[in-house]
Amino acid sequence: MTSPRAPFDLLYSETEEELRSAVRSLLADRCAPASILARVETDQPHDPRTWQTLAAGIGAAGLLVPEKLGGQGASHREAAVVLEELGRAVAPVPYLTAGVLAAEILLGCDPSSAEVSDLLRQVASGGRLCVPAVPLTLAPGAPLPTGVRDVGAGTLTGSVTSVADAAAADVLLVLADTGLYAVPASEVTLTPLVPLDLTRPLARVTLDGAAGTRLADAATARAAVAGALLTGAGLLASEQLGLAEWCLTETVAHVRGRHQFNRPIGSFQALKHRLARLWLDVASARAAARAAADALATGAPDAPLTVAVAQAYCSGVAVRAAEECVQLHGGIGMTWEHPAHLYLKRAKADSLALGTAGHHRGLVAEFAELPAPGTRPGTAVAGPTP
Amino acid sequence: MTTADELRVRVAELLAAHPPADTPRGDFLRARFDAGLAWVHYPEGLGGLGAPRSLQVLVDSELEAAGAPDNDPRRIGIGLGMAAPTILAYGTEEQKRRFLRPLWVGEEVWCQLFSEPGAGSDLAALGTRAVLDEAAGEWVVDGQKVWTSSAHTARWAILIARTDPDLPKHQGITYFLCDMHAPGVEVRPLRQITGEAEFNEVFLTGVRIPDGHRLGAVGQGWAVARTTLMNERVSIGGMRIPREGGMIAPVAATWRERPDLRTHDLHQRLLELWVEAEVARLTGERLRQQLVAGQPGPEGSGMKLTFARLNQEISALEVELLGEEGLLYEDWTMRRPEIVDFTGRDAGYRYLRAKGNSIEGGTSEILLNIVAERVLGLPAEPRDDKELAWKDLAR
Numbered sequence A: 001m002t003s004p005r006a007p008f009d010l011l012y013s014e015t016e017e018e019l020r021s022a023v024r025s026l027l028a029d030r031c032a033p034a035s036i037l038a039r040v041e042t043d044q045p046h047d048p049r050t051w052q053t054l055a056a057g058i059g060a061a062g063l064l065v066p067e068k069l070g071g072q073g074a075s076h077r078e079a080a081v082v083l084e085e086l087g088r089a090v091a092p093v094p095y096l097t098a099g100v101l102a103a104e105i106l107l108g109c110d111p112s113s114a115e116v117s118d119l120l121r122q123v124a125s126g127g128r129l130c131v132p133a134v135p136l137t138l139a140p141g142a143p144l145p146t147g148v149r150d151v152g153a154g155t156l157t158g159s160v161t162s163v164a165d166a167a168a169a170d171v172l173l174v175l176a177d178t179g180l181y182a183v184p185a186s187e188v189t190l191t192p193l194v195p196l197d198l199t200r201p202l203a204r205v206t207l208d209g210a211a212g213t214r215l216a217d218a219a220t221a222r223a224a225v226a227g228a229l230l231t232g233a234g235l236l237a238s239e240q241l242g243l244a245e246w247c248l249t250e251t252v253a254h255v256r257g258r259h260q261f262n263r264p265i266g267s268f269q270a271l272k273h274r275l276a277r278l279w280l281d282v283a284s285a286r287a288a289a290r291a292a293a294d295a296l297a298t299g300a301p302d303a304p305l306t307v308a309v310a311q312a313y314c315s316g317v318a319v320r321a322a323e324e325c326v327q328l329h330g331g332i333g334m335t336w337e338h339p340a341h342l343y344l345k346r347a348k349a350d351s352l353a354l355g356t357a358g359h360h361r362g363l364v365a366e367f368a369e370l371p372a373p374g375t376r377p378g379t380a381v382a383g384p385t386p
Numbered sequence B: 001m002t003t004a005d006e007l008r009v010r011v012a013e014l015l016a017a018h019p020p021a022d023t024p025r026g027d028f029l030r031a032r033f034d035a036g037l038a039w040v041h042y043p044e045g046l047g048g049l050g051a052p053r054s055l056q057v058l059v060d061s062e063l064e065a066a067g068a069p070d071n072d073p074r075r076i077g078i079g080l081g082m083a084a085p086t087i088l089a090y091g092t093e094e095q096k097r098r099f100l101r102p103l104w105v106g107e108e109v110w111c112q113l114f115s116e117p118g119a120g121s122d123l124a125a126l127g128t129r130a131v132l133d134e135a136a137g138e139w140v141v142d143g144q145k146v147w148t149s150s151a152h153t154a155r156w157a158i159l160i161a162r163t164d165p166d167l168p169k170h171q172g173i174t175y176f177l178c179d180m181h182a183p184g185v186e187v188r189p190l191r192q193i194t195g196e197a198e199f200n201e202v203f204l205t206g207v208r209i210p211d212g213h214r215l216g217a218v219g220q221g222w223a224v225a226r227t228t229l230m231n232e233r234v235s236i237g238g239m240r241i242p243r244e245g246g247m248i249a250p251v252a253a254t255w256r257e258r259p260d261l262r263t264h265d266l267h268q269r270l271l272e273l274w275v276e277a278e279v280a281r282l283t284g285e286r287l288r289q290q291l292v293a294g295q296p297g298p299e300g301s302g303m304k305l306t307f308a309r310l311n312q313e314i315s316a317l318e319v320e321l322l323g324e325e326g327l328l329y330e331d332w333t334m335r336r337p338e339i340v341d342f343t344g345r346d347a348g349y350r351y352l353r354a355k356g357n358s359i360e361g362g363t364s365e366i367l368l369n370i371v372a373e374r375v376l377g378l379p380a381e382p383r384d385d386k387e388l389a390w391k392d393l394a395r
């Protein structure tokens, strides 16, 4: 078993808090629940104006990109704080896909090649929106998809389902048998799907002789995607944390104000205990999510285990927080007007994204050397070695 | 204010003057107390230096590395964790000088005479009486306490008793330091679920306590007791737990060593608990980092709840994992242990003893109320016992 590193930092720095308040005030202005609700039923659930300000104005698109490649040169800890705030607002912006996954994949290719560095610069400046064409459910440690082939000179055929945020993308990063390709959105056919989570649209991407630019060979591409999935899973825990916090805060405010039986319903012990337990879970989720962000930021050897722990834990907390939020709001919680359902849908979809809690527990089994019956240590699950 | 570097110098001086290898244990501990290195955040002359509490970790680890003896904190937990901070906050100068040094050194063990057969969660309902004998300047105490851990090894007790039954229950209470060797104190072992007697019944019959052993003003005992209870619940802190420290360790070890015991169902549950134990460890670590950074968070109020639940679930799984061996119990002999020993005993003992984790030091239900009301700001339940005189309460 990999031993935990020391020292590690589970708190928030001042810079992180400044970034948080910038993102939070932007979202308060632009992403009020009513405006998200109004938007998700149109054919453009994404909010491009908010994305532009977040990506270019605040510089979130390039947070993970080094300064010499046009980015902010920040770390996963800062990216995690952005995701906390986006989760708290269920903001319909493609940060997880574009700002985290795509940026990490590109950084995992050879950034000294002109194609990669050009694209990274455009991505980091917010000038072009680039998302990976992989299913949202693709998990670290799971086999990578093989649905796209290069049929000659960068001409790609095949399809990928459940690609998140594809509709907003200018460029798709496509993993094909021969490597990684940057494919302009105009080269592919998008079939929008009806997503459970209205704030993170999904589409099927079909390539029928699409022309792409090759960015990396097959081995590099696969390693880059695997690495990005690990990062994505680790940082998704922060989105889940922010989401759970909103649900808890809103629910506490509601039960304090709502009266039944001549008392605030929040004075009934059955509800107080449920909320106190939820608070404990959220406090624990914060420690788990911070540990994952810190492990990724410092390149800790036990990062894969810490990420798996965070995902195995935070997914469930976010779903439970959203479920409690609906339940304790009573009839109001079941209405379309109240934003609780946006959170429930995001939480449930997030619990499938980048690996379920069960998948991540399987990874914990491997990294912590607690093998399943009939296996020897190290053979429980195929996946990255610690 | 004392800095980390100054503390290092003091530790080095202590070690030079009293090399642990050839200093008797008690002498070393007394010297450590006198050097202000016992609890560095206490005032000078009382075992401390008025330094930040967070620096204690440094002192402890340097002394441990040098092979210095510790004061066996598990044996004297009630004194260290509860009596001492209360005496520090409410004691007279004389009381502090009399009690803190032997308490810390471990020469005098303390116990807590709070709970009564009729007053547990509702501690303020207690009925043990204390009446002042003005001529003698002594209080005369009569009543019964129960579930008193370590009463059989204790030299002193923190005691709360009712001094005015006509006032509402929170108002007529006074706080005392009680000599466990005084005539009229009778300790009877109370055998518990594990077969042994770690706690006791304590009968108090005409026990005389000098007024000089009263802590705080007459009738102000509830405020003093709250200090004790707060410290009881926040006793977690300073310690860094390694990954797989605590109750998960023996289960994980058994899992690795005994492939014959593995089933798929147990595997799923083990992984879930392993993850929760790791997250609890990280939450404790985050709390510790907040304390060191001088921004204590409310997480402390929750850690006891988390550990109670985890200890119970993990030890329950451990018994099941052991299969036929889980049907056995090491030893039902009635014993009177000095400490709770979770690690030195078998899985059945751990399972049974862990049941107390959600009862002792405030039940989980009461702690959930506290989190809901103090952390989340939820309204208290309506109650009608605050204005009534104690003698008129239902019981």
Ligand SMILES: Cc1cc2nc3c(=O)[nH]c(=O)nc-3n(C[C@H](O)[C@H](O)[C@H](O)COP(=O)(O)OP(=O)(O)OC[C@H]3O[C@@H](n4cnc5c(N)ncnc54)[C@H](O)[C@@H]3O)c2cc1C
Binding pocket: A269, B111, B112, B113, B114, B115, B117, B118, B119, B120, B121, B122, B146, B147, B148, B149, B150, B199, B356, B359, B360, B361, B362, B363, B364, B365, B366
């Ligand atoms: C191992 C052990 C060691 C102990 N050591 C000491 C010691 O050294 N000194 C000492 O003074 N005491 C000690 N205690 C006593 C302990 O503090 C009490 O047992 C505890 O506070 C609960 O009180 P009770 O036993 O009277 O239960 P009760 O108060 O009768 O509670 C019974 C049940 O009702 C629930 N309940 C009560 N009130 C409420 C409420 N308002 N809302 C919801 N649920 C409620 C409780 O949570 C519990 O589940 C010890 C107990 C144990 C188990």
